[in-house]
Amino acid sequence: MSDTEKAFQINVSDADIEFLHKKLELTRFPDELDEAGWNYGAPLADVRRLVARWKDGYDWRKVEAEINAIPQFTRDIDVDGFGTLNIHYIHQKSSVATAVPLLFVHGWPGHFLEVRKMLPILTAASPDHPSFHVVALSLPGYGFSEAPKKKGFRGLQYAEVANKLMLALGYNEYVVQGGDWGYYISKLIVAEYGTKTVKAWHTNMPVAGPPSVWTHPGQFLLFLVKPFTAAERAGFGHSQTFQKKGNGYFMEQSTQPQTVGYSLADSPAGLLAWIYEKLVRCTDSYAWEDDEVLTWISVYWFSRAGPAASVRIYYEVIQDDPGALRMAKYSPIPLGLSFFPKEPVVVPRLWARTLGNVVFEAEHERGGHFAAHERPEDLAGDLRKMFGKGGPAYGVVPGKDGYVGRDARL
Amino acid sequence: MAHDERPFTISVADAELEFLQKKLALSRVPDELEGADWDYGVPLADVKRLLLRWQNGYDWRAAEAEINKIPQFTRQIEVEGFGKLDVHYVHQRSTVENAIPLLFIHGWPGHFLEVRKLLPLFTTASPDHPSFHVVALSLPGFGFSDAPTKRGFNGAKYAETCNKLMLALGYDEYVVQGGDWGSFIARILASKYGHQSVKAFHTNFPNVREPPSLWTHPRQFFAHLITPYSAAERVGLERTQWFVAQGRGYFHEQSTQPQTLGYALADSPVALLAWIYEKLVRWTDAYPWEDDEVLTWISVYWFSRSGPAASLRIYYETIAANEYSAILPTSTIPCGLSFFPKELTIPPKTWARTIGNVVYESRHQSGGHFAAHEKPEELAADIRAMFGKGGPAFGVVSGRAGYD
Numbered sequence: 001m002s003d004t005e006k007a008f009q010i011n012v013s014d015a016d017i018e019f020l021h022k023k024l025e026l027t028r029f030p031d032e033l034d035e036a037g038w039n040y041g042a043p044l045a046d047v048r049r050l051v052a053r054w055k056d057g058y059d060w061r062k063v064e065a066e067i068n069a070i071p072q073f074t075r076d077i078d079v080d081g082f083g084t085l086n087i088h089y090i091h092q093k094s095s096v097a098t099a100v101p102l103l104f105v106h107g108w109p110g111h112f113l114e115v116r117k118m119l120p121i122l123t124a125a126s127p128d129h130p131s132f133h134v135v136a137l138s139l140p141g142y143g144f145s146e147a148p149k150k151k152g153f154r155g156l157q158y159a160e161v162a163n164k165l166m167l168a169l170g171y172n173e174y175v176v177q178g179g180d181w182g183y184y185i186s187k188l189i190v191a192e193y194g195t196k197t198v199k200a201w202h203t204n205m206p207v208a209g210p211p212s213v214w215t216h217p218g219q220f221l222l223f224l225v226k227p228f229t230a231a232e233r234a235g236f237g238h239s240q241t242f243q244k245k246g247n248g249y250f251m252e253q254s255t256q257p258q259t260v261g262y263s264l265a266d267s268p269a270g271l272l273a274w275i276y277e278k279l280v281r282c283t284d285s286y287a288w289e290d291d292e293v294l295t296w297i298s299v300y301w302f303s304r305a306g307p308a309a310s311v312r313i314y315y316e317v318i319q320d321d322p323g324a325l326r327m328a329k330y331s332p333i334p335l336g337l338s339f340f341p342k343e344p345v346v347v348p349r350l351w352a353r354t355l356g357n358v359v360f361e362a363e364h365e366r367g368g369h370f371a372a373h374e375r376p377e378d379l380a381g382d383l384r385k386m387f388g389k390g391g392p393a394y395g396v397v398p399g400k401d402g403y404v405g406r407d408a409r410l
Numbered sequence: 411m412a413h414d415e416r417p418f419t420i421s422v423a424d425a426e427l428e429f430l431q432k433k434l435a436l437s438r439v440p441d442e443l444e445g446a447d448w449d450y451g452v453p454l455a456d457v458k459r460l461l462l463r464w465q466n467g468y469d470w471r472a473a474e475a476e477i478n479k480i481p482q483f484t485r486q487i488e489v490e491g492f493g494k495l496d497v498h499y500v501h502q503r504s505t506v507e508n509a510i511p512l513l514f515i516h517g518w519p520g521h522f523l524e525v526r527k528l529l530p531l532f533t534t535a536s537p538d539h540p541s542f543h544v545v546a547l548s549l550p551g552f553g554f555s556d557a558p559t560k561r562g563f564n565g566a567k568y569a570e571t572c573n574k575l576m577l578a579l580g581y582d583e584y585v586v587q588g589g590d591w592g593s594f595i596a597r598i599l600a601s602k603y604g605h606q607s608v609k610a611f612h613t614n615f616p617n618v619r620e621p622p623s624l625w626t627h628p629r630q631f632f633a634h635l636i637t638p639y640s641a642a643e644r645v646g647l648e649r650t651q652w653f654v655a656q657g658r659g660y661f662h663e664q665s666t667q668p669q670t671l672g673y674a675l676a677d678s679p680v681a682l683l684a685w686i687y688e689k690l691v692r693w694t695d696a697y698p699w700e701d702d703e704v705l706t707w708i709s710v711y712w713f714s715r716s717g718p719a720a721s722l723r724i725y726y727e728t729i730a731a732n733e734y735s736a737i738l739p740t741s742t743i744p745c746g747l748s749f750f751p752k753e754l755t756i757p758p759k760t761w762a763r764t765i766g767n768v769v770y771e772s773r774h775q776s777g778g779h780f781a782a783h784e785k786p787e788e789l790a791a792d793i794r795a796m797f798g799k800g801g802p803a804f805g806v807v808s809g810r811a812g813y814d
Contacts, residue, residue, distance in 0.1 A: 026433055027677055028433075034559055035561065248662035252662070258452060266681055267673065
């Protein structure tokens with residue numbers, strides 16, 4: 001079997017860095033209304049400050065070198081109907097040979113580096129908690145993966161790439177964690193490959209509609225009588241605000257991704273504002289540092305396929321099925337849920353339980369949409385509890401329970 | 411009477427033209443999916459072609475000189491709570507002394523030049539049709555008008571600006587024509603100043619998306635119950651549904667996060683071009699845009715006094731003030747409607763008649779959202795028919811019937 005895996009280091013060309021600087025120099029800013037605050041979008045003072053830093057002071061090469069300390073690779077993955085896509089991924093193994101293979105799937109405007117803070121926690125060896133071998137891919141069209149060239153690359157295709165990647169790495173059985181589009185893709189991986197290759201899944205962004213009396217009669221009856229908790233009511237309010245005020249990007253990206261793509265491809269300030277707005281609104285008072293933001297945006301700016309490619313997933317999935325995100329096809333494989341209070345899409349627990357065989361739930365006091373980045377200890381802690389000894393998904397992957405010194409059937 | 415009125419010519423600085431060229435030279439365009447055509451938004455081939463032309467061949471100075479043949483002015487208008495705004499406008503009088511004063515109001519992504527092709531049709535004298543003195547402003551935040559600097563400049567404020575402009579020009583009584591935001595503002599003008607300064611209005615954008623309610627429009631409610639939709643009306647409803655399902659991403663973003671979007675539109679000529687060009691094509695009825703025509707349209711936004719980001723705020727402010735969905739008290743002043751098949755919302759007539767005291771209706775076989783630009787003769791004919799001798803709104807403005 002030919003193995004196209006190559007070790008990968010990010011190496012943005014000098015020309016690309018210079019080009020970015022030239023564009024930043026020529027930035028033309030809009031004005032802003034007095035006392036606009038965050039009411040109209042990303043504030044001018046923030047964007048000006050970030051652009052100025054990006055132009056002078058922010059050191060991409062230094063950041064690049066730090067990212068390159070994380071083991072990254074590329075390999076070719078065949079996708080039915082779409083040819084071969086070269087996929088970029090992190091692959092960090094634990095010292096524990098029988099660690100649990102875990103695939104981490106990001107979303108938009110996320111990327112592969114969202115897993116970064118969790119890597120040392122998940123791969124650490126200890127008798128007190130399980131370890132994981134972690135794979136975090138750049139989805140096709142993101143980071144340093146190729147993008148599909150043809151129309152129609154939908155959820156199942158992303159799921160196919162993810163599954164094939166794990167199999168190519170020798171992980172015939174694995175577990176998967178995802179939020180945002182990572183949630184949706186994980187759901188499809190489970191629906192397509194559950195019990196075969198995927199043994200369990202976890203999400204920090206469960207999306208579901210109310211239980212239907214036809215498909216989930218038990219949950220439906222509970223739904224009728226059980227009052228919402230205070231946390232759920234707060235979550236509802238938060239979700240509604242987001243739907244009312246924070247959904248414009250979704251409407252545009254799911255209908256005219258190419259039109260908005262010109263903005264994201266051509267204007268560093270435009271790309272910055274578009275994404276930074278979500279980084280702030282969708283987190284729980286997370287104390288973003290300027291260079292942290294700029295690294296995040298730079299991954300999009302310097303991405304292999306360009307930032308416009310990243311928004312096509314909205315069009316492809318939603319045009320095919322507007323209700324796709326709420327779709328729930330029950331699977332018996334174990335599912336874990338983590339609820340973070342400032343997640344923009346918060347559903348009542350009863351609804352979320354229709355998604356699958358929920359064996360683990362955790363409620364947190366702090367954190368938002370980018371849980372892996374904001375609350376890495378919490379999220380990694382949840383995974384350890386779910387998969388650790390005594391946990392509800394302990395040993396789901398035969399021979400890879402995550403601990404040293406077990407007889408492993410490889 | 412002409413205090414504060416200053417003749418105005420557009421004169422973009424050389425430095426601005428050079429800056430635009432520098433930016434164009436540094437453009438970075440995305441790739442595109444195979445066979446994408448218009449499915450995903452503006453096709454790459456169109457953008458590349460327009461970009462190339464903008465850099466090489468398109469002559470802004472020539473376009474500017476042509477525009478400056480139209481008589482333009484600026485004057486200060488005091489808007490309550492917002493201080494003085496310098497408002498830019500076209501003001502072309504007819505040779506007919508008692509021509510009807512008409513205020514033309516553009517929308518987004520339109521601008522004052524949408525009136526251009528109508529000007530000769532409106533101002534020419536003839537015994538066979540009425541003439542008009544035409545005023546076409548750049549709404550605050552658009553074209554060469556100032557933009558408000560404070561929050562809260564909502565529809566009522568735009569209407570106030572419009573009314574004060576007409577009064578300042580000595581037009582104590584006038585009629586209004588508008589599409590897009592112009593239609594919205596016209597309805598507010600009718601509601602606030604109807605029978606006082608505003609004597610009638612006409613719109614080519616009857617933006618009604620619900621059937622009449624029994625409580626607010628009982629007569630229309632019953633008419634609607636018993637009137638079947640015509641084939642044309644059913645097609646219109648489909649077009650409306652398309653727009654609501656597929657065509658409103660811009661609306662959602664502009665009405666919630668105009669500043670976020672504004673950074674790209676201010677910074678990238680390509681972004682601005684694509685964002686607006688998409689509407690110029692999708693919202694018109696197979697109108698054969700010429701590249702230079704498009705580039706002039708976009709350039710007005712690029713070189714606008716307040717920048718393109720300011721133009722988006724009308725969406726936010728009107729939604730925030732809940733003006734968009736609130737039912738306005740309907741004025742009894744005469745109202746005229748023109749229906750063009752590729753308009754974005756095409757209500758059945760029983761719905762549309764809730765807009766006002768509809769005395770004139772006209773249905774066309776072709777034309778879209780930018781009717782004044784696409785179908786100037788047809789639109790002018792409708793307005794002449796509405797206000798001319800024998801028409802349902804003849805003589806609404808005292809002493810100015812539009813004829814010699």
